[in-house]
Amino acid sequence: MTSVKAVGDDVSVAEFAEDVRHYLTQTPRQLPSRYLYDALGSALFDAICELPWYRITGAEIRLLARHAPSLWSAMSPLDRIIELGVGDGRKLAALLSARPRGLPPVQVDLVDISAAALETASRTLARLGGTRVVCHEARYEAGLEDASGEAARGRALVLFLGSNIGNFDPPSRDALLRHIRACLRPGDALLLGADLVKPERDLLLAYDDPLGVTGAFNLNLLVRINRELGADFDPACFAHRAIWNVRDARVEMHLVSKRRQMVRIPAAGIKLELQASETIWTESSYKYQPADIVRMIERAGFEATAQWEDGRARFVLTLCGVRAAAVQSASK
Ligand code: AVJ
Numbered sequence: 048m049t050s051v052k053a054v055g056d057d058v059s060v061a062e063f064a065e066d067v068r069h070y071l072t073q074t075p076r077q078l079p080s081r082y083l084y085d086a087l088g089s090a091l092f093d094a095i096c097e098l099p100w101y102r103i104t105g106a107e108i109r110l111l112a113r114h115a116p117s118l119w120s121a122m123s124p125l126d127r128i129i130e131l132g133v134g135d136g137r138k139l140a141a142l143l144s145a146r147p148r149g150l151p152p153v154q155v156d157l158v159d160i161s162a163a164a165l166e167t168a169s170r171t172l173a174r175l176g177g178t179r180v181v182c183h184e185a186r187y188e189a190g191l192e193d194a195s196g197e198a199a200r201g202r203a204l205v206l207f208l209g210s211n212i213g214n215f216d217p218p219s220r221d222a223l224l225r226h227i228r229a230c231l232r233p234g235d236a237l238l239l240g241a242d243l244v245k246p247e248r249d250l251l252l253a254y255d256d257p258l259g260v261t262g263a264f265n266l267n268l269l270v271r272i273n274r275e276l277g278a279d280f281d282p283a284c285f286a287h288r289a290i291w292n293v294r295d296a297r298v299e300m301h302l303v304s305k306r307r308q309m310v311r312i313p314a315a316g317i318k319l320e321l322q323a324s325e326t327i328w329t330e331s332s333y334k335y336q337p338a339d340i341v342r343m344i345e346r347a348g349f350e351a352t353a354q355w356e357d358g359r360a361r362f363v364l365t366l367c368g369v370r371a372a373a374v375q376s377a378s379k
Contacts, residue, residue, distance in 0.1 A: 068315040080330035085271045086163040091264040093135045100252040106360035114355050115145030126201025129156040129194045131187045132211040136168025158183045158190030195230040208240035213333040224347035233371040243361040244334040247291045254289035254298045262287030276314035297333040301326040
């Protein structure tokens, strides 16, 4: 059984137009990466997950399958799984199919800004049967509040997988982790999937693949702006570029203007003059050291109860328990 709730109007055209106006007129020009996931963008992202050079998804599914028994026993009795950014739903399906028999059903809450992703994921999960699925078409914060706010929800596990956290710069990342913590109670947990720093060559192949799928994923953002905001971007006049920013430990995706050009975006009320080789920064994917991950979750009020690493792909899953609130000092 699946129900879909749109939370707020986070994905409205008006907000998209306002974000496009705001971010494209900044220096450097940029666009929020969450807008990459329209129907085609979500399908292209699913294709990226199949690429031999993009190893996050495969590594994470292997880790989930291998450690599912420990996870289920650590979380037992679990009533609720809330996943932030579900993609095609395969990771959750891997976890649910490894659930020990004889346990009462869990409710699953899917939070995603992409209606297309929610549809694919709920279809994947429906095939498993026995799970009540609720979809929240929303950004992480609003969707999580909606999912965790319900009364008598029992013990909850939040899944934040695929290194989705890597799209946030350190201040927003810390704020998001603290927000997740604030929505949870002692006994609940967060399972965080994060990609580790690895050789530059591997990172660039993962984000600039020889088949051009990641390039299409990136360029599709311009096609979306054309369709939804009436713009006249010519995607052929832009090139996909991925760079490893070693100082900030992040892979950046950019769209590089191949020549000097003018672009009109009527619904955003702007006209841009782009110089040759000027770029639009569309995504950051931060990479971590295992110790960074422990530090950042502890700062947010979690404690690492287990950490499982895939040494080949250099990817790590961290099970983050919710610490009971500090005992108030009796004196004073
Ligand atoms: C889904 C955001 C985790 O940053 O690795 C894949 C998106 N971008 N290839 C990532 C993405 C380019 C992906 N996340």
